[in-house]
Amino acid sequence: MLYSLLKPLLFHFDPEKVHELIIHIAHLSPQIGKLTGYKHNQRLRLKIGNSIWNGPVGLAAGLDKNAEALDFFSHQGFGAIEFGTVTLQPQLGNDRPRIFRYIPENSLRNSMGFPNHGLLTIESRLSREKIIPFGANIGKNKESTPEESLDELGTIVATLNDKVDYFVVNVSSPNTPGLRSLQEPDYLRKLFCELQKLTSKDLYLKIAPDLEIDKVIELAHLAHELKLTGMIATNTTIMPAKGPGGVSGSLLKLKARKVHETLLNLKLPIEVICVGGISNVEDIKSIWRMGGKAVQVYTAYVFEGPDLLKKINKDIIQFLDKNNLIDLNQFLSLPLEDRVKILDQP
Numbered sequence: 001m002l003y004s005l006l007k008p009l010l011f012h013f014d015p016e017k018v019h020e021l022i023i024h025i026a027h028l029s030p031q032i033g034k035l036t037g038y039k040h041n042q043r044l045r046l047k048i049g050n051s052i053w054n055g056p057v058g059l060a061a062g063l064d065k066n067a068e069a070l071d072f073f074s075h076q077g078f079g080a081i082e083f084g085t086v087t088l089q090p091q092l093g094n095d096r097p098r099i100f101r102y103i104p105e106n107s108l109r110n111s112m113g114f115p116n117h118g119l120l121t122i123e124s125r126l127s128r129e130k131i132i133p134f135g136a137n138i139g140k141n142k143e144s145t146p147e148e149s150l151d152e153l154g155t156i157v158a159t160l161n162d163k164v165d166y167f168v169v170n171v172s173s174p175n176t177p178g179l180r181s182l183q184e185p186d187y188l189r190k191l192f193c194e195l196q197k198l199t200s201k202d203l204y205l206k207i208a209p210d211l212e213i214d215k216v217i218e219l220a221h222l223a224h225e226l227k228l229t230g231m232i233a234t235n236t237t238i239m240p241a242k243g244p245g246g247v248s249g250s251l252l253k254l255k256a257r258k259v260h261e262t263l264l265n266l267k268l269p270i271e272v273i274c275v276g277g278i279s280n281v282e283d284i285k286s287i288w289r290m291g292g293k294a295v296q297v298y299t300a301y302v303f304e305g306p307d308l309l310k311k312i313n314k315d316i317i318q319f320l321d322k323n324n325l326i327d328l329n330q331f332l333s334l335p336l337e338d339r340v341k342i343l344d345q346p
């Protein structure tokens, strides 16, 4: 409610400045998060990998890059929070302006290039006590070679291991030169084998929506072969006509949906966390219909604020009530045909 009143004013200013202001306030006064009055509902809890998420909607990477507002976001109705992308060394990222709004299309474009405070500063902000699972999204520094990045990512994983529930390897941002070319089996095999020596936490691979479908399938089989917990699909999409960087929100939705469909249709025993243009309970139901469980959001949260999660979670509870389901876990444990029958009911 408050956010919808403030939004016309906030959207008047540079998106990154507004973002920094909100993160700053949330960092200084984490209690503000509680003012939204959201209480986690046990009926929405579900197991994703080895973590118990507080609900099916996670916060996607990039909003709390530096883990500055984890307390705040823990009270927003998210099921889990992914911070980062964290790199070993701090870096400034690309030149500003580097976030752009497309208001009629509920979309954003960013060309940030992993600006972040670096591993050690971010690690110092993490406490072991938390009410919600945290994931660390990790990436390589801009100047590092693929060979150097193996050690870099290993150091990040070893350092954060006791403080997070899962790791996401981000080789799919369009804003670090050459990064997407690391979505190659040889590199990924080497990397994940190294990381698995350093952690037993859940490991995910985050992929781009711009990959050929054959490549998506190849990477899914690789994730399964390497015994990763799963994949996070997708990152932002390139749309050169709009400018450099990656586009998110409604303009990404169809492209991301194709990747979700492809991954879920494979029915591999890996988690597929769907992200890209998700903004309401109907979007989530369409993921459930394909066999998915958890999703993440970023852009819709920027456009709708805290009410987004309140609304989605309330709609899910109503759906459970209407269908006499004890909890979400019960629904998501049903065979797919039974799930679809329930979803098809008017």
Ligand SMILES: Cc1cc2nc3c(=O)[nH]c(=O)nc-3n(C[C@H](O)[C@H](O)[C@H](O)COP(=O)(O)O)c2cc1C
Binding pocket: 060, 061, 062, 063, 065, 084, 085, 099, 108, 109, 110, 112, 114, 137, 170, 173, 206, 234, 235, 236, 247, 248, 249, 250, 252, 275, 276, 277, 278, 296, 297, 298, 299, 300
């Ligand atoms: C401004 C901005 C910064 C982002 N930064 C990151 C990042 O650092 N690491 C990452 O893996 N994804 C990043 N993302 C991508 C999101 O995590 C997500 O995959 C993408 O935005 C699609 O979801 P959405 O349509 O709900 O926004 C960023 C997205 C935006 C809009």
